[in-house]
Amino acid sequence: MTVLGSDVWPPDPIRTERLVLRESEARDRAAVIELDASPEVGTYLGGPRPRADLERLVPEVPGRRPGFFAVELDGATIGTVQLDPQDPERPADRLAAGETELGYLFLPEAWGHGYAFEACAAALDWFSGVLPGEPVVLYTQTANVRSMRLAAKLGFTEQERFEAYGAEQWFGVWSPGR
Secondary structure: OOOOOOOOOOOOOEEOOOEEEEEOOHHHHHHHHHHHHOOOHHHHOOOOOOHHHHHHHOOOOOOOOOOEEEEEEOOEEEEEEEEEEOOOOOOHHHHHHOOEEEEEEEOHHHOOOOHHHHHHHHHHHHHHHHOOOOOEEEEEEOOOHHHHHHHHHHOOEEEEEEEEOOEEEEEEEEOOOO
């Protein structure tokens, strides 16, 4: 299993033209709760989670683990990007395609400005520098047109479509240097 160890995590903040990707801090808690409670964000993720549950369950510093980036714009947290080990319960053929999964969530007011592409591209670039040649996988519902466009723009290649969670899912792979 590919693991981002303490030798590479946390990285120095990653700066793009407009964004900063950095290790999560306590100041990100409100944004993480908002992301998980948002009906818009949860549309293709099984729906929003109850805010009261999130207030009780989200730790003081959310996402404190290797591969979890808080994404900020002008000092405000607008989303997260995660490079996480794939769920070992996934079918073996999908696990063989790559052990690290890209995930991302952005507040609805940040949609449509290219921030997700900018942040995900920066995270993938960082990842390829840390683990050269290591592929990354992505899952999304085919109904999530924005996510499908983002996957294509980032260079993910479709491997298969399958039914899960009551909807058609898309599975793609990204390889460095493509």
